[in-house]
Amino acid sequence: MTGSVTDLLAFIDASPTPYHAVEQCCGRLEEHGFSALAEADAWNLSPGGRHYVVRGQGSLLAFELGERPPVEAGFRMLGAHTDSPVLRLKPCADLTKQGYRQLAVEPYGSLLLHSWLDRDLSLAGRVFYDAGQSGMACALVDFRRALLRIPNLAIHLYNELRQEGLKLNPQRHMLPIVGLESAPELAELLAAELRNKGPKDCADLRAESICSYDLLTFDLQAASRWGANAEFIAAPRLDNLVSCHAGVSSLLAASQQGKVPFTRVLIFNDHEEVGSRSALGAQGTFLADGLRRVAGGSGAASAEALPRAIAQSWLISADMAHAVHPNYADRHEPGHRPVLGGGPVLKGNANLSYATDGEGVGFFTSLCRAAGIAPQHFVTRSDLGCGSTIGPITAAALGVRTLDVGSPMLSMHSCRETASAADVDSMIAVLTGYFQGVV
Ligand code: CO
Secondary structure, eight states, X not given: OHHHHHHHHHHHHTOSSHHHHHHHHHHHHHHTTOEEEOTTSOOOOOTTOEEEEEETTTEEEEEEOOSXXXXXXXXXXXXXXXXXXXXXXXXXXXXXXXXEEEEEEEEESSOOGGGGTTOOEEEEEEEEEEOGGGOEEEEEEEOOSOOBBOOOOOGGGOTTHHHHOOOOOTTTTOOOEEEETTSOOHHHHHHHHHHHHSOGGGTTOOGGGEEEEEEEEEEOSOOEEESTTXXXXXXXXXXXXXXXXXXXXXXXXXXXXXXXXXXXEEEEESOGGGTSOSSSSTTSXXXXXXXXXXXXXXXXXXXXXXXXXXXXXXXXEEOOEEOOXXXXXXXXXXXXXXXXXXXXXXXXXXXXXXXXXHHHHHHHHHHHXXXXXXXXXXXXXXXXXXXXXXXXXXXXXXXXXXXXXXXEEESTTSSSEEEEHHHHHHHHHHHHHHHHTOO
């Protein structure tokens, strides 16, 4: 067990942004014989072939063709998302105020703003720069040092705090400080970072050559274990890097155990936290485009290859689930209170915020039993709203049988979330069985 937990924590620390998470996944897949395909190229696929394709650096589709073509044996897919709620830099981020240099940020997704205060924050993402004759180039950047901080207001200067509670205006109160006014501008910081740690063509990069960026703040504190028996893990981005890690780990484990008739698929989408409506998101065409090419066929056979394959396929949408919080147990529906360490959670919602139905519950319960595990169940209280996932969106787009599951966690969308160490292994065990076709 310790092996997969340690591996997960390292994976999270190395993945401060969706771009880095996808890069980490690709590295792991390549180590196990998966080769990169480009969407712009023709694909020559053969049975047993292992490949992956990336769209926009934030979304990943990986597949291992089965012994039989998808039209005969279908797909077994595992979906997750690569993004997490975060403070993203605005395009013209440089600000100076009251003798400080600050950066303009915009909340991405629904984040618990207060959890970002008084932390050692850093900056990571991708930078586009003018690479001379080769045109525009892109490099990943990860400052990996305490660069930014959003200080709390002292209680002595905050009379209203006691009556009204903490109120944070995202426009006024969440701007990180990056230094005193004399500190370098963002483009200077980026150019220096890329000169030191970037690709070779950045050796002489100047600030004027930085064209644009997608930059995210992140908490520098390393992912860790805690609790009397180290039974818990604390880390940023558990939602949903736990599921990405479980997906890659289980696909590779199953792949080593042997061949199966069906085609194994991982689909990791960016942009879930903001509704999935993008070229990279679950509402986009990335998965359908890829599956159509994997399903193959020619002439009339190609028109029916994908729908025939989909009709005998499954998608498990893996995203985190709300464990019961001891201080707020009444926020959960009685009888549906997942606990940390209790194993994978089946997520249901009568109004289809989750895609799970009775057939999906039965299928996943059988997979859990085969691994010696009893699944937990979550539905939200009838008087509370319900989160959603890529599950219902992908189910609607493809017409594929889908169920929503996840590992239980606390503090979802905090800068630093909590989950259980034991649940890391149990989810990987169940998903490995899924990819191995034990049920
Ligand atoms: Co999520």
